[in-house]
Amino acid sequence: MRAAPSLKYLQVVPPFSEHFFESEDEADESIDNGPTGGLTWDGRVDRGSEQAKIPLLSDFEMGNKSGVEVGRHVLKAGYGKAIADIAGPKAGGDPAIAFRTALKALEVFQQDYKTFYPYSSKYDAVLAGKVALTPQEARGLELFNAPDKGNCASCHVSQRGHDGTPPQFTDYGLIAIGVPRNRDIPANKDPAFRDLGLCGPLRTDFIGRQEYCGLFRTPTLRNVALRKVFFHNGGVHSLQDAVRFYVERETHPERWYPRKADGSLDKYDDLSEEAKANVNMDPPFDRKAGEEPALSSTEIDDVVAFLATLSDGYEPPK
Template identity: 45%
Template structure:
């Protein structure tokens, strides 16, 4: 190709991009081309324009937590977070299971993390990520709330780019549903980050301290009493319950104040702000992620900013019974009579009689999910492809999911709790699966844009 021909070709590409941008702007003025108003524009034409540009036609300003130096209390919390001397083995800290290098999730691809007195014990569930918990509310059960509803005056701000949250049939099928939401851990048994920080210290399969008095003695030996004295007075070293509580408060403040726990600097965040573009495959994955008739992922993993500009957390913080297959690699599952019922126990005991919630687990954020390497409450799947295959095949070909073609990790008496109404679920056995291999690959490509640490645009 001659230099003149190459130059002409580049000029043609630029002209196409400019024309697409002009057309895109005109469509935006007419009401938008995203899922939010699908009746206002031909979907195919909109898809072509998005594929050409890859930019968000409705850029927004995201309100991130302010970046500022850690408070004195948060600095003490950071020390505690990395302090292995507070464990019974002397070899485990909070960071051992919540690695900063892995977005405060499991440090490797292991199903369960070792712990206990001799670092050979294993718990029941993979540790969830500690990232993006600063907006998590305490556990509660109440009417389903559309926390992604558009603002009262749509003309006051541009429409959100990712489309509205699809209604969840599992929450509305029987009228005004009482929906579990909020809380920490897979079963929501901790209401605050303070409670969450205390849990592993006393768990026999983790840091394995027998009681809070033992932890307090270790805190004093490590100098935390003196560190906390200027903040809470000299009496704190003579008040073990107060010392323990304030030490956990320090860990909580560290998680709230340190931007590393809620970076909001993924490529998707930059795309929302109009600062970068997504590839054609990633754009297609985003549309499938939001499409109520296809992936419908955004029904639970909300992808749009809040009405007041907070970045999306990619979770509605609600609970679902998905009937994930039993994982024989979980040591507790060697007992054929054992079953993990989530909200109904065994780790949580106060809802044991609330059988409508048996088998339900917290919906986690999908931020950094491409890096996690262990998925669902029992770690049954080890890749995003396996996760999406589960959603795709569970109802239409259950024999591909369960050894005997029926849910095998939830007693039959609780099968009514399983979400069977929300796409991609809800199809009949033998139906065509909702997603093709190409579409699954596109959704996985989009999920990769949710990883923290995207390079700033040039």
């Protein structure tokens, strides 16, 4: 139902909060940034073990009926001794303990910095003074940061923290951007079905909170150039198109949304009518239909070139 989020760079994501105040060394701590944090698109879990449980027990992912069933699979696969070494002799034959131990093991594994937060991209090398961006990449970074152009950095923070920490390329906030409906998702064959993120249906504690409907967590853009699908519903299939959506959503909505039976445009067609009021209108979404997009095609290519510098595994030339 949703695109699989990256498990990388989750180690600094704050626990979910309805009212998030920036830390004192980052910004004005009196500003309430609203719903922020959590490890999933809707922010509903805060620990790696809780996140790992979701696909294992989801009806539309791995489809296990219970943790005990998962535990049986773990033991049948030959992990009984390893489970017993961690959780004690009795655990090697207890599916419930095996399940809990496996979840904890997955959480610990995701703390391996070499795998999950290596900070080994070209941009990290640039920040360390080891290499320079190409002219196109540098133009892309400038456009990425410029409030009157891409304005990407307003949510995907590109600067080091005041304490010197590497940029995470996310502010962890939940936001509604009105991405087009992905009609390839089986659940969307029901025209009445809506995945509204923070207000449900997968997250249940905010169902009925209309001000939260349509909000999804801003993902990191680290390694974004390696992805094949984009946004929470995976409905966009190239990075160029993902960037283009941001600058054309309001200026050329007919390129992104279908027509209703009466011929009118069905903007933000993956949202309920009530949730459409929550769609973000900050730049570059502040333009009107028919106006020039904030980025030209060449400038989109420049931004995409910069985003490619965020992929891990870069080796500076010797």
